[in-house]
Amino acid sequence: MHERSIAESILRIAIAEGLRNQARSVKTIRIRAGELRAIVPEQLSFFFDFVARDTLAAGATLEVEKVPIKARCKTCEHVFMVQNFQFLCPQCKAKDVDTIEGLELMVNEIEIA
Numbered sequence: 113m114h115e116r117s118i119a120e121s122i123l124r125i126a127i128a129e130g131l132r133n134q135a136r137s138v139k140t141i142r143i144r145a146g147e148l149r150a151i152v153p154e155q156l157s158f159f160f161d162f163v164a165r166d167t168l169a170a171g172a173t174l175e176v177e178k179v180p181i182k183a184r185c186k187t188c189e190h191v192f193m194v195q196n197f198q199f200l201c202p203q204c205k206a207k208d209v210d211t212i213e214g215l216e217l218m219v220n221e222i223e224i225a
């Protein structure tokens with residue numbers, strides 16, 4: 113039920129934002145989701161439609177922008193994109209790396225009417 117609890121959080125943010133702007137409805141919600149969050153956009157939209165029924169955000173479109181994983185090597189400080197979840201520095205082959213992008217999960221933009 114990973115996606116369902118995320119859908120509920122997004123809905124709370126969207127409704128709060130809609131109310132603050134005296135919106136009649138929320139049309140589109142754009143979220144940024146790091147690849148490490150393993151979000152399935154179709155599932156997220158499905159749960160969102162379900163939890164948003166009879167709210168300001170009913171029928172709103174969810175757009176998910178996936179953020180690729182980026183890491184920094186702790187040994188040589190090389191910054192690289194992580195492909196296929198291989199957390200290995202391409203420069204010095206060290207495995208001790210910090211994830212610097214790819215974990216985010218945030219509402220980026222909301223369109224209201």
Ligand SMILES: [Zn+2]
Pocket residue numbers: 185186187188189190201202203204205206
């Ligand atoms: Zn390195």
